[in-house]
Amino acid sequence: MKPRSPQSMQLYKMLLSRGYPEAFCDLVTKNLNTDFTASRMIGYLCHYSDLPPEEIADEMLAILSDRNRIMQVYGCAPRDFRKQ
Numbered sequence: 001m002k003p004r005s006p007q008s009m010q011l012y013k014m015l016l017s018r019g020y021p022e023a024f025c026d027l028v029t030k031n032l033n034t035d036f037t038a039s040r041m042i043g044y045l046c047h048y049s050d051l052p053p054e055e056i057a058d059e060m061l062a063i064l065s066d067r068n069r070i071m072q073v074y075g076c077a078p079r080d081f082r083k084q
Contacts, residue, residue, distance in 0.1 A: 004029055007038035014045060015056075024053055028060055037063050 004012070008029045015025040032038045040063045045051070 004033050005035045005038060007035040007042065008033050011038045011042055011045075014042065018045075018050075020053060020056075024056075028056060031060055031064060037067055040066075 011032060012025050012029040015028060016022065028041070029038070032041050041056075041059060044059050045056075048055075
């Protein structure tokens with residue numbers, strides 16, 4: 001896995017400040033490690049104040065699924081997406 005992006009670190013701090021366990025925050029941000037995916041989760045979290053971890057994990061999987069579909073449509077690696 002690649003290192004966390006600045007947005008991913010912001011997401012990590014946001015989750016911690018909302019009282020989620022450190023291990024959970026680490027897992028979410030290791031998977032949402034790009035600005036695009038982390039920004040989507042931050043936007044989702046801004047609409048809710050108290051979500052169970054299961055809801056956040058479900059949204060994380062949905063974001064990753066969308067990202068994978070976009071990459072398949074454009075036939076590119078994650079780095080190449082912005083060049084399209």
